[in-house]
Amino acid sequence: MKSFGMAAAIGAALSVFAALPSVAETVNVRLARQFGIGYMPLTLVQEQGLLEKHAKEAGLDVTTEWLRFTGGSGMNEALLSGSLDIAAGGTTPMLTIWARTQGNIKIKGVAALASMPLHLMTTNPDIKSLSDFTRGDKIALPAVKTSIQAITLQMGAEKFLGEGKHAALDTFTVSMGHPDAQVSLMGGQSEINSHFGSPPFQNMEAKDAGAHKVLDSYDVLGGSHTFTAIWAKNEFIEDNPEVVKALMAALEESIAFIKANPEEAARIWAKAENTNLSQDEIVALINDPQTNWTTTPERLLPYVNYMARVGLITKDTDDWRDLFFDTVKDMQGS
Structure with missing residues (x-):
């Protein structure tokens, strides 16, 4: 009888333990950006702790590490070496690494950041x-x-x-x-x-x-096109679905904030970048009618088609969704 009672007690204890919420494992996300106002959505994600915020709301404990690069090629090297999780840059470095890796580690775009003229x-x-x-x-x-x-x-x-x-x-x-x-x-x-x-x-x-x-x-x-975007390895996307959802939510909040509060967004960006631009100049850049703050990719196919045609990359596509993970699959991109 004693052994039966002890077994019942142990079973009850295990049931209670199983019902307790699990302690989330801390995930450290290493992100990168370059210089320029085209990376403002990421600047606000960093300065306002938006990724950490949305991850916490999902029950995740996330820390972030931010790196700076002057070009996309160095960022791609860091991504390939495993020292970076989320790369950010102009779209053609993303297309270059996309074409190189579809037969193995499958690097793709996660989201656009902004459409801007160069x-x-x-x-x-x-x-x-x-x-x-x-x-x-x-x-x-x-x-x-x-x-x-x-x-x-x-x-x-x-x-x-x-x-x-x-x-x-x-x-x-x-x-x-x-x-x-x-x-x-x-x-x-x-x-x-x-x-x-x-x-x-x-x-x-x-x-x-x-x-x-x-x-x-x-x-x-022939019109506006995505200037800046973020991309990652398939392994990171598959292993961290909730973190990726939190990142997308953070980007959407950041972009909504830029549109609704250009003056405050300008102040935050100016302080983070230590720029010589005046507040009015930054606000004018934010509100430039040629600029579109959005996670929706725009006019990427002309780039990928050209690069494939002249031999800069060995893979081509006529569907922009092939270039991105499902994070933007429901958007009206091009």
């Missing part, structure tokens, strides 16, 4: 169009041949200089982060006399009387 600026008064670049000119951009600026420059060369001319301007390009490129361009003391940048760097350059715009990415693509 401007090729120059201080050379003789350059009015792409055909005016000569051997003495140098174009700074985040990464030669792989950054969204480099690919857009190739697409622009093909569109405005003619078929087969897509690589005509590659010889003029040099890899340089946007902050350094802006300093080099406006300082006038380096070989850099052109910069294919992004907001806010191109906007600050445009304020200088000696600089002017040569090319607009919206003209190349």
